Amino acid sequence: KTSKVQYFNNPMWPGEAHSLKVEKILFQGKSPYQEILVFESSTYGNVLVLDGIVQLTDKDECAYQEMVTHLPLCSIPSPKNVLVVGGGDGGVLREIAKHDSVQTIDICEIDQLVINVCKDYFPHLYVGYEDPRVQLHVGDAVDFLRNAPEGKYDAIIVDSSDPIGPAQELVEKPFFQTIARALKPGGVLCNLAESMWLHTHLIQDMLSICRETFKGAIHYAWTSVPTYPSGVIGFLLCAKEGPPVNFLTPVNPIEKLVGDTIAGKEMRFYNSEIHRAAFILPTFVRKELEAH
Numbered sequence: 001k002t003s004k005v006q007y008f009n010n011p012m013w014p015g016e017a018h019s020l021k022v023e024k025i026l027f028q029g030k031s032p033y034q035e036i037l038v039f040e041s042s043t044y045g046n047v048l049v050l051d052g053i054v055q056l057t058d059k060d061e062c063a064y065q066e067m068v069t070h071l072p073l074c075s076i077p078s079p080k081n082v083l084v085v086g087g088g089d090g091g092v093l094r095e096i097a098k099h100d101s102v103q104t105i106d107i108c109e110i111d112q113l114v115i116n117v118c119k120d121y122f123p124h125l126y127v128g129y130e131d132p133r134v135q136l137h138v139g140d141a142v143d144f145l146r147n148a149p150e151g152k153y154d155a156i157i158v159d160s161s162d163p164i165g166p167a168q169e170l171v172e173k174p175f176f177q178t179i180a181r182a183l184k185p186g187g188v189l190c191n192l193a194e195s196m197w198l199h200t201h202l203i204q205d206m207l208s209i210c211r212e213t214f215k216g217a218i219h220y221a222w223t224s225v226p227t228y229p230s231g232v233i234g235f236l237l238c239a240k241e242g243p244p245v246n247f248l249t250p251v252n253p254i255e256k257l258v259g260d261t262i263a264g265k266e267m268r269f270y271n272s273e274i275h276r277a278a279f280i281l282p283t284f285v286r287k288e289l290e291a292h
């Protein structure tokens, strides 16, 4: 019994397909925003698929959730107020909760059905909602940010799906402008920024929008996620304004890193060396991103 998660006809990665062996379909449904599928795979645990695109698997979700969270939160001395755009599965909430300095965690997820499904099939991700600092807002992040108080957040993490479908407007300039307005002067944005192998044009477009919108440091980082197309995913880290945040070395490695846990806060992927390494780019990427 095998089933392909088809990418062939997806304009984000034409001509590619990635197959995962399916043991059992656990949930299949349609929300007002997207098709939702959860299946038990033979080798990657449970898998969440939205509109035919793998969002996360039990086996490799740690790479994405830990990096998208700790790259920004460890780049600033003491993050207090954090916003997650998307992230309905709860994984990023679980990671933010490891930072004792954080006082409030807002999350704005558009699709309640994704939240309900993750509660049933991804308990080790959904655990993120149990933290008392979490405040869930179900709705469109564009509206949420337009109404957010100016200068409220130390960090904003955009943990969205790909910019085709509900997340399309999350890569347009007006959205980045509302993010900049909602950030504190020393605040940082970490945005999903696709694959260096597949999407350098999209990354260049996002980079130029960010260079117009954020006055501080702007860096592209990347990590390995085997079940994402091309096996890597990128992040765009932007500082609202100077003094330039030094994204390259973690200032706040969540207390002392002891072995692979951080003061009892278990990490499966992130550590301060891989934080630095994430910003080191292959030559072709450096050329293509600096050219713009």
Ligand SMILES: NCCCN[C@H]1CC[C@H](N)CC1
Binding pocket: 053, 054, 055, 056, 064, 087, 088, 089, 091, 159, 160, 161, 162, 192, 228, 229, 233
């Ligand atoms: N919180 C789950 C991760 C969602 N991030 C995206 C999933 C789909 C990928 N093509 C890009 C990252």
